[in-house]
Amino acid sequence: MAESKNYYLICYDIRDPKRWRKAYKLLKGYGESIQFSIFRCRLSQRDREQLRWKLEEVLAEEDSLLIAGLCQRCVQRIEACNRPEAWDVDHNLHQIF
Amino acid sequence: MTITSTEALVESQETIRVNALHALNYCPRLYYLEEVEQLYTQDASVFAGRRLHVELEKDEDGDWQQFVLESEKLGLRGKVDALRTRGGQTIPYEHKRGRCYRDSNNKPQAWESDRIQVLAYALLIEAELGIIVPEGRVRYHADNVLVHVPLDDQGRQDVLNCIDKARQLRMSSERPPVATNERLCGRCSLSPVCLPEETRLAQGTTEQVVRLFPEDDERQVIHVTEAGTRIGKSGDQFKITKRDGQVVTLPSRQVSQLVVHSFAQLSTQAIYFCAEQEVGVHFISGGGRYLGSLDTRQGSIQRRIQQYKALTDSEQCLKLAKQLVECRGQSQRKFLMRGQRNADEHREALEQTIAQMQRTLKGVSTAQSTASLLGLEGNLAALYFGALPHLISDNVALGMKFSGRNRRPPKDRFNALLSFGYSMLLKDVMNAILTVGLEPALGFYHQPRTQAPPLALDLMEIFRVPLVDMPVMASVNRNQWDVDEDFNVQRDQVWLSDAGRRKFISLYERRKEEQWKHPVTQYSLTYRRLIELEVRLLEKEWMGEGGLFAQLVVR
Numbered sequence: 001m002a003e004s005k006n007y008y009l010i011c012y013d014i015r016d017p018k019r020w021r022k023a024y025k026l027l028k029g030y031g032e033s034i035q036f037s038i039f040r041c042r043l044s045q046r047d048r049e050q051l052r053w054k055l056e057e058v059l060a061e062e063d064s065l066l067i068a069g070l071c072q073r074c075v076q077r078i079e080a081c082n083r084p085e086a087w088d089v090d091h092n093l094h095q096i097f
Numbered sequence: 098m099t100i101t102s103t104e105a106l107v108e109s110q111e112t113i114r115v116n117a118l119h120a121l122n123y124c125p126r127l128y129y130l131e132e133v134e135q136l137y138t139q140d141a142s143v144f145a146g147r148r149l150h151v152e153l154e155k156d157e158d159g160d161w162q163q164f165v166l167e168s169e170k171l172g173l174r175g176k177v178d179a180l181r182t183r184g185g186q187t188i189p190y191e192h193k194r195g196r197c198y199r200d201s202n203n204k205p206q207a208w209e210s211d212r213i214q215v216l217a218y219a220l221l222i223e224a225e226l227g228i229i230v231p232e233g234r235v236r237y238h239a240d241n242v243l244v245h246v247p248l249d250d251q252g253r254q255d256v257l258n259c260i261d262k263a264r265q266l267r268m269s270s271e272r273p274p275v276a277t278n279e280r281l282c283g284r285c286s287l288s289p290v291c292l293p294e295e296t297r298l299a300q301g302t303t304e305q306v307v308r309l310f311p312e313d314d315e316r317q318v319i320h321v322t323e324a325g326t327r328i329g330k331s332g333d334q335f336k337i338t339k340r341d342g343q344v345v346t347l348p349s350r351q352v353s354q355l356v357v358h359s360f361a362q363l364s365t366q367a368i369y370f371c372a373e374q375e376v377g378v379h380f381i382s383g384g385g386r387y388l389g390s391l392d393t394r395q396g397s398i399q400r401r402i403q404q405y406k407a408l409t410d411s412e413q414c415l416k417l418a419k420q421l422v423e424c425r426g427q428s429q430r431k432f433l434m435r436g437q438r439n440a441d442e443h444r445e446a447l448e449q450t451i452a453q454m455q456r457t458l459k460g461v462s463t464a465q466s467t468a469s470l471l472g473l474e475g476n477l478a479a480l481y482f483g484a485l486p487h488l489i490s491d492n493v494a495l496g497m498k499f500s501g502r503n504r505r506p507p508k509d510r511f512n513a514l515l516s517f518g519y520s521m522l523l524k525d526v527m528n529a530i531l532t533v534g535l536e537p538a539l540g541f542y543h544q545p546r547t548q549a550p551p552l553a554l555d556l557m558e559i560f561r562v563p564l565v566d567m568p569v570m571a572s573v574n575r576n577q578w579d580v581d582e583d584f585n586v587q588r589d590q591v592w593l594s595d596a597g598r599r600k601f602i603s604l605y606e607r608r609k610e611e612q613w614k615h616p617v618t619q620y621s622l623t624y625r626r627l628i629e630l631e632v633r634l635l636e637k638e639w640m641g642e643g644g645l646f647a648q649l650v651v652r
Contacts, residue, residue: 005315029333029349042315047350049144056148093625094318094606096599097326097337097345097361 007070008048010039014063022058026051034086112167113263115175115217118256121263122210123281125273130287133267134399136534149194149238168224172260177218187226189218189233197237197244205242207235213259216252223248270402272640292633295618299637299644305619312612313623316353320602322595324383326361330370352376354528358598359383377528384506384592385517387549390527394534400636401536407639414541415467417638420647421542421558422474423461428562428651429481430454435651436488436570443487450484467542478502488570496580497573506590511573513584513591514601518565519557521605526553526560529629535636559631559649564624567651568608577604617648 010027014020027033030051031041043051052067059065070078079087113132121128130136167174179190191214197205207215215233223230232247246252266273275293276282282293289311321328325340334346335355349370354377357363363378371378371391378391407413430451437447457476464470482502489498499511507513530537530553540551542558572578583597593601612621615630622630627649634646 025332028346031348031351041348042351046144049148053144053148092317093315093610094320094602095347096320096602097323097339 005042005044007075008041008043009066009068009070010041010051011066011068012037012059012064014059016060016063019058019060019063023055026054026058040087112169112172112174113260113267115173115214115221118173118217118259118263119210119214121259121266122213124276124285125262125266126275126291127285127287128263129266129269129273130291132263133269134272134534136287136290146194149192166221166225168221171220171224172264173217173221175218175221177222180222186231187222187228188230189215189222191215191218191233191235193235193237194239195237196239197235197242205237205240205244207244207246211235212246212252213256215246216248216256217259219248220253220256270399275642290633292630292637295634295645296637296642298618299642311626312621313610313626314353314629316351317347318354318356318606319347319352320356320358320606321361322358322598322602324360327364328355328357328361328367329364330367335367335370349374349376354379356381356524375532377531379524379528381520381524385513385520385598387520387523387527390524390531392531394531400534403639404535404539404636408539408541411467413639415464415470417635417646418467418470418542418555419461419464421555422470422477423458424647424650425558425561426454426458426461426474426477428559428649429477429566430458431651432562432566433481433484433488439490443484447484447487450480454480470542485566485570488574490574493573493576494578494580496584497578506592508589508591510578510580510584510591511569513593514569514573514578515565517593517598517601518569518605519561521602522557522560522564523549523553525609525625525628526556526632529632530556532629533632533636535632556628556632556635559647560624560628563613563649563651564605564608568604572604613649615648616650616652617645 008031010031012023014023024033027039027041030043030047031039034040041047041051048067055065075087117128117132120131165174165176177189178192181188181190191211193211198208200206212235215235219230219233222228230248232245235244235246236242237244275291275296279293279297282288282291285291285293288294319335319337321337323340327338329336329338330349331346333349335349335352337345337347339345352374355363355367355371356379358381360383368378368391370376372393375393380388380390382388433447433451433454437444437451454477457473457480460473461470464473486498486500497510499509502515503509503512504516507516527537527550530550535552537550537552540553540555543549543551543554577600578584578597583594583600585592585594609624612623613627614621615627631646631649634643637643638646
């Protein structure tokens, strides 16, 4: 099927600063960090698998990683029960500088 | 010339990847698109498979070996995943994420493509390491099944046949037909490129399109209009530094195009990065003229050779040009008909023009040459632009009125808007052509005269009315423009000012985000997506799967 995109919360604990930096930089390319160690990424299945593969190459056995997929309904609920700035969304598909 | 021919020679002797044999057994067309036309799009399962291998690698303690093997004699090369010694014998393992195939007795079997793949590895090991390999094994992780595949005479023969077939296909200039088994396409990573659904529709072998072509590319288009802005790369991000020192970072996966207006700085690192990430880079001059794009099409010459063949055939060109003129003319006419509803004063004039356009359009199908077609198109354009001022409502500021199309440079504000709009459209069409990998300099209708790329000018015709004329007219009628602030007027030449340009970019980009239901395939797509679809459909015209090109007529 055609690709649809979903939000994912990506949380991690990485025990080594070197690996942490690598993972952080990588994740920055896919989405935005919303709190320490928590990223929010809007990904297609393809991007998600690509990211998981790349992360797997960086992470070691002792690190932990949690990827939580959010459905439309989940996102609505997050928006409903949080402060507005907790889930700031920019719907624009273009930006002008 | 000599260089080209030696390269072709080397190419023909090059060994075949074992993975390619896997693709060939899945679908010959997939193999052809990947190996001959050199299109790769990795889908989710490709990455999931790679991750599986990384994970396996971490789990194994010590006896994991990877070999990169190549055999000139077999004509094969490949990376063997895992080689284990079991009972004194060396056995290649292949790990698959999915499920195994169940035969009629519900016994687990390897899929044909996997079977050939693991046997090919076995043969490769035999040939290069000089040992006897009795069998290969495939582990299916989804249902945790291990399948033994014996390397018997039949197996050997099958692999050799497969290599033969792969070689022949590589030499062929015919793209194989789409798979008859539609279920294969749903899981294929190349379906948005191959467009099997659309081909079946055009050939009349299906009624309904399941829609494998994604409805939108949700990545952002970034316009940099302020001179002196620096665009760089930092990690996997784009870093945009404004002149006042303010920094904005953007995740690179969320960017589809960088459009540089006037003189912003783009670092070499960023350019490399764009090329890698398939981010389009386009340059628009300060005056609003399209200057050029970063062209990263490597290889994929096969598609262009097909294009050269097709578009040097004048009959093919005429046929396509007719469809194009018809499409644009009808859209223009329909747009005027839309305006008819509210234009009380000018209703009669509009009616006349509309009728006249219809008569002219009748001549299109019988046109004998591109020259006569150009004449007809000229007439249509004259009629259209003659009547277009009637669609402007009466309460619009005097400065926004116009009395006909002029350009280079535009003489009034309305024409300035149209000109800038067409530049933006040209940029997007070029982006699509480069993404698909066609040659923008070889078109079928516009003649190569200036440096403007003819194919892009051709394809633009389809979208002029819906993407530029309509939103410009609507914005003028809504009084969205400030006659003084948004324009720079120098004697009788008019350009958009910085503020005007920002406004226009917003207007245009928003229009592109709107959806349009494709009249033939019956699914909705954003205009952003439709432009690329149209280029792909055009390419199908000369690959013998045509019939859907230039059907986008405004209703």
